Amino acid sequence: MPRPSTSSGGLLGLIGRLAEFVATYGLAAFVLTLPLEFTALWLPQQLSRLVLLVVTAAFIYLVVIGRRKLRVPRAASVWLLLLFVAAALISWTLTRAPGSGSSLLDVTVYPLVGLAIANLALTETDLHRAWSAFLISGLGVALTGGFLYLTHLTIWTPNPVVAARMNITFADPNITARFLTLCACAAVLMYAARQGKSWLAFATAIGCAAVLPLTFSRSGLALFIVGILLAIAVAYQHRRAAAIGVSALVVFALSTGVNPDTRSRASDAVETVATAVIGKSFTPPATASRPDPHEDNRTYLIGAGLRMFEDHPLQGVGFGGYQNALVTDYKRFLPTHRIDTLDTLSHTSLVTVMAEQGIIGTLLLLAFLIQLAREAVWARFRRDRWSAWTVLAGTLIIPIFMYSQIEGRFIQEPYLWLALGLFYSAQMLASSDLQAERARELIRPAA
Secondary structure, eight states, rough: OOOOOOOOHHHHHHHHHHHHHHHHHHHHHHHHHOOOGGGGGTTTSOOHHHHHHHHOOOOOHHHTTSSSSOOOOOOHHHHHHHHHHHHHHHHHHHHTTTOHHHHHHHHHHHHHHHHHHHHHSSSHHHHHHHHHHHHHHHHHHHHHHHHHHHHOOOOOOOOOOGGGGGOOOSSSSHHHHHHHHHHHHHHHHHHHHOOHHHHHHHHHHHHHHHHHHTTOHHHHHHHHHHHHHHHHHHHHHHHHHHHHHHHHHHHHHHHHHHHHHHHHHHHHHHHHHHHHHSSSSSSGGGGGGOOOTTHHHHHHHHHHHHHHHHTTTTTOOOOOOHHHHHHHHTGSSSOGGGGGGGGOOOHHHHHHHHHHHHHHHHHHHHHHHHHHHHHOOOHHHOOSHHHHHHHHHHHHHHHHHHHHHOOOSSSTTTHHHHHHHHHHHHHHHHHHHHHHHHHHHHHHHHO
């Protein structure tokens, strides 16, 4: 989709050209700054949010003066997502649970972020620039993590419980592990599709594989392997994908194996995944290889969430109301022997939806994910120039969802909305090409 001309003169012309420049390169700037959560220590908001505000303002200005148009994706999955958001808003309006304001803000603002991202990527060059920025951000975080580890320095340690683990630029080492996994998966898919610089993709995959074990994230140690294997499986060129993917897994295994602490965490990773799935721990805390004050938190968190769903099957306890319900009506699920280290935030996103929105919200979320998967599969078999970009974005949503079943943060995950925005951008561009081809076919017989 070609951009409109910005050749008009005068002050307004200058403002228009500046706005076009910001809208064109702002998406890449947003992607590059998105991992820099530590900037919230020195700024009113973290830097990526300020960048997004500036870029969105530039885009809105361009829409107002007619140089750009607001594109709204019309895929079936979009309507299911809107229904889920509407159900969440109605649920919150009816309950207004204490402490649910943050959840309300997330479900209201993040869809708009996704829409903005879909409108900022107008061409294949824009998609290439955004995904290249994503790989650069992953490589940058990995290199920073390696430097911090070797020098025994930290950028910030906001949580004393995890101060010995590598959170690098993020507040939580588990979120760091999630980010590194996503970047490695994207690197495998871009390398296999020959999109972008091969050296950048390879360096990103290797860097993320080497540094992720230093986060001591049990979910990361398990799901990094799953994510890489998934990327190899869905890639168009399996041999190229396997070449970079296996290299990353070898480096990951070496990085995990040389450190006794990461070896211990790796042995606990399987238990963590199993606990998240069935809500029951296999190993008694006393025999765990590495004591952890949060070792069995998912057991009582999942148990309480399922009981909330059982007691309120239709509408749940109200959107954003899980934590309030846990510490009030369901406090009997909290272990009394760990009163000083209790975690009351749900770590399993699907259980959270079941508990807060009941069967209505759960079915809408599952329907959205299933339809989104169908659209991604259709795009893969379409095999046009947009298919690789669609598959790339759609694939990343799978590890995001898997991580959210262990560490929470699905709807609240900014990289979910980045992936969705770029997914729908590629789909709209493919639809535009299809419409143009059909128009040409109609003109040819008349000629």
